[in-house]
Amino acid sequence: MYDFIVIGSGYGGLSIATLLSNIGLSILILESHTNIGGCASFFKRKDFLFDVGATTLSGIKKNQPLGKLFNILDLKPKLKKMNIGMIVYKSNGEKVIRYSQKEKWIQECEKKFYDTLANYKGFWNEVYKIENLAWDLIDKNNNLPPRCLKDFINLSSVNNLKFINLLSGLFFPLKKLLDKYNIKNQDFINFIDNQLIISTQNNYLNSPYLTSCMGLAYPSEIYYPYGGINSTLELLLNKFKSNGGNIKLKQEVISIKRKKDFYLVKTKNKSYVSKGIISNIPIWNMKNITEGQIKKYFENISYKFDKAPGAFTIYFAVENKFNIESCYYQIHTDEKIPFCTSNSFFVSFSMDDDYYKAPKGYRTITISTHTDVEEWQNLDKKDYISKKCLIESFIMQNLYKVFPEMKNLEKLYFLSGTPKTFEFFTKRYKGFVGGIPHSIDNNFLLLLPSNVTSFENLYLVGDTVFPGQGIPAVVQGSLNVLYHIEKNFK
Ligand SMILES: Cc1cc2nc3c(=O)[nH]c(=O)nc-3n(C[C@H](O)[C@H](O)[C@H](O)COP(=O)(O)OP(=O)(O)OC[C@H]3O[C@@H](n4cnc5c(N)ncnc54)[C@H](O)[C@@H]3O)c2cc1C
CATH class of the missing domain: 3.30.70 (Alpha-Beta Plaits)
Structure with missing residues (x-):
């Protein structure tokens, strides 16, 4: 019997599978497709390789999710940091360069969105400050979102006092920050909305300013992955296999049943058993392959978070x-x-x-x-x-x-x-991709489905659960699961 069966080999599944194999647990990954990677996979045509979805990596610094993942597993992917994170062409043909360096970017912003009343410098300084603090908060609190009184008590510890100001960033939209710096320039707001759609999949009126800041700061830390977005996953897979991990491709999971003290997992032609399950597939898919209380749980959260782009x-x-x-x-x-x-x-x-x-x-x-x-x-x-x-x-x-x-x-x-x-x-x-958009109304960050469920040894990773969308967030979910399993798995 395996310790854990991981369902799916996207960034979520492969990162948690490799982390767990690295601490000596026996892991089986079941993947429905012929390739690993999911939304960060690739396809080949003769000598050409195409990324299917994701193309950029970020969150590589030491205290950020991919930085931590590479450090724990001693992986050295070939990445190139882009000095120009991204070039934006506005619809009038004007070019805006999102330099990775903050000061250079602020100068560019002041030039391209000239407005004597707007305090762009103050705005961007605060955006980057909030982004830094938010990564720090995530780095130091693996038990987010809080699920019980003990979690709330831990969260309100003295060490976390410096994060208190971040709280309002969950409830108020980015508009609050734009107003604070007197930014009303419609051209700039249009630019911001188009930047937000990449990272938070929402606009300045609905996107919480905390996650907005993380998204807006993203072009300062964009890495180009040599060999495609999947190349990092290949490194993870090699490490996983060298740790004794087992992966089976073309094995779509069609049913998960909780038996007395183990899980029975069925694919079209085989059955597997394990002490625990880690789902890397969207919450909406889970409701169709589970039964009883577990099914009910996924039906409820699917009902609450019923839409994605x-x-x-x-x-x-x-x-x-x-x-x-x-x-x-x-x-x-x-x-x-x-x-x-x-x-x-x-x-x-x-x-x-x-x-x-x-x-x-x-x-x-x-x-x-x-x-x-x-x-x-x-x-x-x-x-x-x-x-x-x-x-x-x-x-x-x-x-x-x-x-x-x-x-x-x-x-x-x-x-x-x-x-x-x-x-x-x-x-x-x-075909919902990219995860559940962060919003100030119903998709409140701390209410996203937790990585830990109330069912014994059933954990969730991927972009439809906390902390949400994008590869860094997905990997953070896996780090959270590692933390819980190291503490609780017997
Ligand atoms: C067009 C596009 C561009 C993007 N660009 C970026 C970007 O540049 N940077 C970034 O950080 N993020 C980007 N994202 C988001 C990012 O790709 C995803 O959030 C992330 O890759 C999701 O990973 P995951 O592990 O949650 O899920 P997935 O990648 O969906 O992986 C789930 C895996 O489970 C498998 N599976 C599904 N059902 C079953 C089953 N029943 N049995 C067995 N296996 C199953 C699937 O085949 C898949 O391999 C982009 C997304 C899209 C769509």
Whole structure:
């Protein structure tokens, strides 16, 4: 019998599986797809490798989740810190450079969003201060969110007093901070909303200012992963296997049953038993493969957090006959992208010398934007294809405005993906990706489903549980689970 079966091998599943194998526990990972990685996976076409979703890593500093993960496991991924985190093209064609260095970025902001009344310097200094403090809080408190009186008592300890000011950042939207620094410039607010959509999947009126600050500071710490976003997962997998861990691909879990003192896990053709379960699959999926009280629990939380965004993605390779100043661009459009929920899209280029992703003289490109999953339900093939074509053409026309040289270059392996594609390959319910958006109304951060459940040895990791979306948050969830298992597992 295994100590734990981990269901899914996304960043959540592989990080907790490797951490647990590293402390000597026997672990089996069951993954439904032919590859590891989920939303941070890849696909190959001849000599070209395409990231399917996530393309950037962050949270690498010593006190941040990936920094801690690499340190504990002694992993040394090949990453390049971007001096220019991202380049933003506003819809009027104006370029805004998100320098990673704070002072340089503030100067750029003051120049590009000139407004004598706005105190941009004060605003950004506070954004970075809150971000630092928030990482510190997370680093020092592995038992967040508090679930019982003891957790609340621990949280209110003297050591945590310095974090008290962060509390209001959970209840008030980013607008409060913008007002504090007299920022009313609509052009800037539009810019901020487009930055927030990448990290908090919400806008300045609804996104809590604590998580907004973490999202807004993200371009100061963007790392390009050589060999693709999956390369770090490959390192984790090697470590996991060298620790004696076992992984089975093409094994979709279709049922989890709690027996007297163990769990029985079934895939289409096999059964496995373990003392504990760690789910790396979305909460909505869990309600369909569990029974009894456990099923009820997932039904309740799925009902409470019933919505997440979908993604529309485009992939292709081109000859490297145009200049890029960063691997990451956000391009704003005059109007909403058809059938999408955003006025912008995110473009990720492979690095010139990343020959693992593209041969010399070529780049691979992944483009992503947000769409409502309902747009893609119950379509016949003709309507589905015609919707896809309209979006592809809109995005490519806007891309050519920024990179006119690209227009006449041949696009190799051009493909696009919708929520249906993500649902098919990752099994995520309805193709909901990116996790539950943080919001001041119902999706209050500390109320997100905890990594620890009240069922014996049943833990949750991934972007639909605390602390939420993005790879650093997902890895933090795994560190929280490690903390609890080290304390409680017998
Ligand atoms: C387009 C896009 C761009 C993004 N960009 C970034 C970015 O640049 N940086 C960043 O930090 N984050 C980014 N994100 C978010 C990030 O990719 C995700 O939050 C993160 O990868 C989620 O990891 P996870 O472990 O929670 O889940 P997943 O990646 O969904 O992994 C779950 C795994 O479980 C498997 N599975 C599902 N059901 C079963 C079953 N029944 N049995 C067995 N296995 C099962 C799936 O196949 C999958 O491998 C992006 C997301 C998208 C969609």
